[in-house]
Amino acid sequence: MSAQIVTITSGKGGVGKTTAIASLGIALAGRGQRVVCIDGDIGLRNLDVIMGLENRIVYDIVDVVEGRCRLRQAMIRDKRLPELFLIPAAQTRDKTALSPSDMMRLCDELRDICDWVLIDSPAGIERGFKNSIAAADQVIVLTNPEISAVRDADRVIGILEAEEKGSPSLILNRVNQEMVNKQEMLSPEDVLDLLAIDLIGVVPEDQAVLVAANRGTPIALDKDSRAGQAFRNIAARLMGEEVPFMDLENQGGLWNRISKMTGRRG
Amino acid sequence: MNTNTDLIQIKGLRDGLLVTLGAGEWGELQNMLFAQIDERSSFFQGARLALDLGDQNLRVAEMSKLRDELSERDISLWAVVSDSPKTVQTAQLLGLATRISKHRIDSSPRKINDDVDSDQAALWLPRTLRSGTRIEHHGHVIVMGDVNPGAEIIAEGSVIIWGRLRGSVHAGATPRRDGSQQNEAAFVCALEMKPTRLQIASEIATMPKGKNVKGPLKISLKDNQFLIEPWHEK
Ligand SMILES: Nc1ncnc2c1ncn2[C@@H]1O[C@H](COP(=O)(O)OP(=O)(O)OP(=O)(O)O)[C@@H](O)[C@H]1O
Numbered sequence: 001m002s003a004q005i006v007t008i009t010s011g012k013g014g015v016g017k018t019t020a021i022a023s024l025g026i027a028l029a030g031r032g033q034r035v036v037c038i039d040g041d042i043g044l045r046n047l048d049v050i051m052g053l054e055n056r057i058v059y060d061i062v063d064v065v066e067g068r069c070r071l072r073q074a075m076i077r078d079k080r081l082p083e084l085f086l087i088p089a090a091q092t093r094d095k096t097a098l099s100p101s102d103m104m105r106l107c108d109e110l111r112d113i114c115d116w117v118l119i120d121s122p123a124g125i126e127r128g129f130k131n132s133i134a135a136a137d138q139v140i141v142l143t144n145p146e147i148s149a150v151r152d153a154d155r156v157i158g159i160l161e162a163e164e165k166g167s168p169s170l171i172l173n174r175v176n177q178e179m180v181n182k183q184e185m186l187s188p189e190d191v192l193d194l195l196a197i198d199l200i201g202v203v204p205e206d207q208a209v210l211v212a213a214n215r216g217t218p219i220a221l222d223k224d225s226r227a228g229q230a231f232r233n234i235a236a237r238l239m240g241e242e243v244p245f246m247d248l249e250n251q252g253g254l255w256n257r258i259s260k261m262t263g264r265r266g
Numbered sequence: 267m268n269t270n271t272d273l274i275q276i277k278g279l280r281d282g283l284l285v286t287l288g289a290g291e292w293g294e295l296q297n298m299l300f301a302q303i304d305e306r307s308s309f310f311q312g313a314r315l316a317l318d319l320g321d322q323n324l325r326v327a328e329m330s331k332l333r334d335e336l337s338e339r340d341i342s343l344w345a346v347v348s349d350s351p352k353t354v355q356t357a358q359l360l361g362l363a364t365r366i367s368k369h370r371i372d373s374s375p376r377k378i379n380d381d382v383d384s385d386q387a388a389l390w391l392p393r394t395l396r397s398g399t400r401i402e403h404h405g406h407v408i409v410m411g412d413v414n415p416g417a418e419i420i421a422e423g424s425v426i427i428w429g430r431l432r433g434s435v436h437a438g439a440t441p442r443r444d445g446s447q448q449n450e451a452a453f454v455c456a457l458e459m460k461p462t463r464l465q466i467a468s469e470i471a472t473m474p475k476g477k478n479v480k481g482p483l484k485i486s487l488k489d490n491q492f493l494i495e496p497w498h499e500k
């Protein structure tokens with residue numbers, strides 16, 4: 001095995017990184033992949049809550065790097081999908097408890113035992129962000145159709161480029177097609193026009209996301225949710241499948257244009 | 267330890283520390299630097315650091331590693347001063363300041379003419395400048411790509427953008443506080459002109475909204491007034 005290491009980051013906080021990691025973890029594991037999700041938000045852990053695994057934490061990532069437990073002991077197995085694991089963040093420490101080289105070592109060890117390592121980055125462009133991208137083979141920048149979030153995403157993309165991390169891909173989360181139509185919200189096209197990177201997914205605004213978060217059942221488990229479907233599509237694209245972008249509202253034309261812009265078909 | 271202090275000089279600035287590294291092999295210099303820092307960690311902790319790297323050539327990977335290692339020691343690297351254009355460009359790519367310190371530190375103010383003659387080569391940037399990027403250059407700046415909102419160019423010469431200008435540009439910027447060297451002949455060209463802020467010499471433009479700002483434009487100064495004309499090759 002040689003895992004693909006994927007980090008989701010955003011610059012701005014609260015745009016949906018943790019939601020996305022939990023759902024992509026579920027969706028990839030649902031496709032028979034062996035997945036380890038890492039909560040990189042030391043001191044503000046919440047991936048465990050979104051995944052509904054908070055009651056099972058014994059050891060965390062800092063325990064691993066400081067040698068208090070073995071890697072396997074900190075990997076919590078998800079009971080719904082036996083091939084899905086979480087390595088939780090430490091809640092009582094801060095970002096300095098981890099260094100970029102710690103992350104590299106940890107991920108190197110994980111590479112041999114799974115197919116995917118998904119790293120949830122904290123907001124910002126400081127230490128925690130640096131830790132989260134250190135080992136990534138592939139970075140996904142997640143943003144909302146909101147000027148400040150897009151501006152921060154642009155900054156993050158600039159940093160990734162400067163650090164020779166390659167061009168990241170983009171998830172646009174919380175798109176409300178009705179508001180886009182009324183020109184009250186940036187359209188996916190507006191966002192792509194500025195950021196000019198590959199689009200890997202557009203996730204609609206969906207109230208079910210909040211309900212799912214409170215229940216600890218990631219939205220990708222909800223067969224009826226549009227956001228859940230969007231995350232399952234992203235998982236398929238990560239695995240190299242060509243999945244058409246969802247019609248947020250019978251507007252084939254728009255999505256075809258976007259597909260063209262980003263060089264994806266369908 | 268004496269050799270270390272010869273190669274590494276530390277000075278206090280108004281807003282942080284300036285560390286000047288002598289000539290030498292980069293790996294060794296770096297080791298010495300960290301040895302000094304670790305030896306006096308409480309002195310350095312939390313410091314804002316400007317580095318003068320002389321003519322040392324640094325690549326992005328090397329500089330970002332240095333910055334990360336400094337930040338692991340709770341030192342924030344905010345500026346890199348260097349005689350090497352390569353190193354200056356690297357610092358700019360990482361969003362670090364590259365000029366400010368040198369002007370403040372020089373005990374003998376530079377002669378105006380020095381500034382004019384030196385460094386007039388154009389800076390060539392074959393990429394999009396994203397939010398948070400700040401480019402400062404003594405001469406002209408040429409961008410092959412967009413200048414996004416939140417990016418900033420400050421050039422003593424002209425600025426030519428083969429792409430969309432949506433960030434902020436100051437052309438003909440003065441390198442001196444008294445404004446004695448403004449370059450009113452400087453101009454700004456872009457394929458699409460939607461700057462957040464545009465300044466030539468000391469004049470700040472307000473862009474007219476609407477049709478007349480479409481298409482490639484050249485903006486220059488004429489009798490302290492902005493002259494906006496189509497930009498096409500002649
Ligand atoms: N597609 C969506 N539709 C509706 N609500 C959403 C959607 N995606 C995320 N949210 C909500 O946005 C909030 C923030 O989400 P989340 O915690 O995943 O963001 P984050 O980027 O991880 O935040 P932080 O930067 O604080 O780590 C949550 O309340 C979540 O339920």
Ligand SMILES: [Mg+2]
Pocket residue numbers: 017018019041046120121122
């Ligand atoms: Mg989060």
